[in-house]
Amino acid sequence: MAAFSPIAEEFWRAQLEGAGVLQNSSGLLIAVRADLAENRRLTVLERTDSATVLLTPELAERLALPSAVDLSLTGFRAVLADAAITLHGADAVHYFAEDARPSLLAETAPPGIRLLTADDLEAFAIFQATASEQDVADADVELDHWAVAGAFAGDRLVCAASAYPWGDSLVADIGVLTLADQRGRGLARAVVRELARCVLDRGFEPQYRTQLDHTGSRAVAAGAGLRWFGNWDAIASGA
Numbered sequence: 001m002a003a004f005s006p007i008a009e010e011f012w013r014a015q016l017e018g019a020g021v022l023q024n025s026s027g028l029l030i031a032v033r034a035d036l037a038e039n040r041r042l043t044v045l046e047r048t049d050s051a052t053v054l055l056t057p058e059l060a061e062r063l064a065l066p067s068a069v070d071l072s073l074t075g076f077r078a079v080l081a082d083a084a085i086t087l088h089g090a091d092a093v094h095y096f097a098e099d100a101r102p103s104l105l106a107e108t109a110p111p112g113i114r115l116l117t118a119d120d121l122e123a124f125a126i127f128q129a130t131a132s133e134q135d136v137a138d139a140d141v142e143l144d145h146w147a148v149a150g151a152f153a154g155d156r157l158v159c160a161a162s163a164y165p166w167g168d169s170l171v172a173d174i175g176v177l178t179l180a181d182q183r184g185r186g187l188a189r190a191v192v193r194e195l196a197r198c199v200l201d202r203g204f205e206p207q208y209r210t211q212l213d214h215t216g217s218r219a220v221a222a223g224a225g226l227r228w229f230g231n232w233d234a235i236a237s238g239a
Helices: 006-016 057-062 073-082 098-106 118-130 133-139 187-201 215-223
Strands: 020-025 028-032 042-046 051-055 091-096 113-115 147-153 156-165 171-178 205-211 226-234
Touching: 006 042, 006 051, 006 171, 006 205, 028 057, 028 073, 042 073, 091 098, 091 215, 098 187, 113 187, 118 147, 118 156, 133 171, 147 187, 156 187, 171 187, 187 205, 187 215, 205 215, 205 226, 215 226
Parallel strands: 028 051, 171 205
Antiparallel strands: 020 028, 042 051, 042 226, 091 205, 091 226, 113 147, 147 156, 156 171
């Protein structure tokens, strides 16, 4: 298993601070916290050989947890199904492995790729207007985010990525969008790496999330040198 930054590992460990453990066996840790946000009142982090479920005491009571028998992750999902509780749909979470950071930081961005500023407002507006509404919504890339990078073809912005701190942590979540007619050229890979250098320079850890069935986005993560950390899911709205 890849060794990840202490920032990334601590971010996930911190989710369990103040939690009460209901089960820690069969490869599954189930814990409760009363102060979880409404949209995070049930989360699941699945890694290579273990999984962690964090939920509110109210949901634990609804699910009759702890169970009379130790649950596997499969068994826990069956309990959710029986209670008609659905999850949003997992994101594959990626970080740079520790041994990949020196080469990333030493790298120079290719020509046409740079950080964006408010001076790029017009180019960014044209970029967003050119992309489909669905692509813009899925990518969540905005010029007013905490850090932004882009790739230009002449004066035309054709790929952009932005990042913002995830909650009050030192993890910065990255989104990327490439115009449809510019895909397959490695632009997203290069832009994500340029943005990641900026994130690391600010003392934060780059985080890249993508839906499990989004093969193009997962290919960008791999091409940029990010490694899979785990699959993270949360309770669906209204569940």
